[in-house]
């Protein structure tokens with residue numbers, strides 16, 4: 632299920648604005664990769680190119696390649712909708728559909744993909760996805776209640792269940808804990824640790840302790856000055872990035888000297 636991502640010479644634009652300069656990196660399957668760096672250096676922008684969400688913004692485009700197990704997502708004839716089915720995404724703010732029940736929230740992506748499933752299969756998928764998101768025990772007796780009635784941390788795990796339900800190979804997370812309290816954050820971090828058994832996980836985080844806790848590899852992005860493109864300065868094992876970085880800029884950032 633889990634797949635490898637090869638980013639090759641990727642330049643990212645918003646219209647005339649060159650937002651990120653020539654990124655190349657390989658993200659291994661069954662691993663967690665964290666993107667860190669100061670505000671505006673392009674972490675979220677790079678993340679969104681990994682499932683073709685970037686180009687949803689008018690005028691936005693990329694040059695270069697992102698291959699998943701060798702298939703370029705930007706190749707001719709590739710349907711972005713198929714890509715987003717393969718590469719799920721969880722956002723900063725938990726965003727369950729407020730009027731839908733917990734169960735319907737889990738199944739929302741599956742239904743959007745216009746897959747017809749029997750009610751038995753729907754029940755099974757709901758349970759499996761909620762178990763996968765470590766939420767089943769907390770909600771199994773209220774699956775028909777609105778998703779908006781859950782706590783923030785539970786809502787975020789519901790969004791993760793929704794992402795899991797479409798059976799992706801890769802899960803992208805854009806600051807998934809930034810709106811959560813410390814206990815809910817720990818629950819999500821534990822979950823990320825479990826998700827890597829099955830999925831390739833990429834997470835953008837502002838929280839360096841979080842990157843150090845959850846990731847196997849870390850990419851440090853930076854930008855020379857406002858208006859200049861962001862770039863990937865260093866990409867290595869999380870251990871090396873935090874204990875023995877090879878670039879001065881990485882060391883300055885992780886030791887809190889800037890950003």
Ligand SMILES: Nc1ncnc2c1ncn2[C@@H]1O[C@H](COP(=O)(O)OP(=O)(O)OP(=O)(O)O)[C@@H](O)[C@H]1O
Pocket residue numbers: 645648650668669670671672673674675676677688861
């Ligand atoms: N929709 C957009 N249209 C035009 N420019 C954008 C858009 N989104 C982001 N940018 C620009 O692209 C650059 C990278 O932004 P991005 O949000 O990827 O950075 P980031 O590192 O994720 O920042 P943060 O940590 O603050 O979330 C910034 O200069 C930003 O202003």
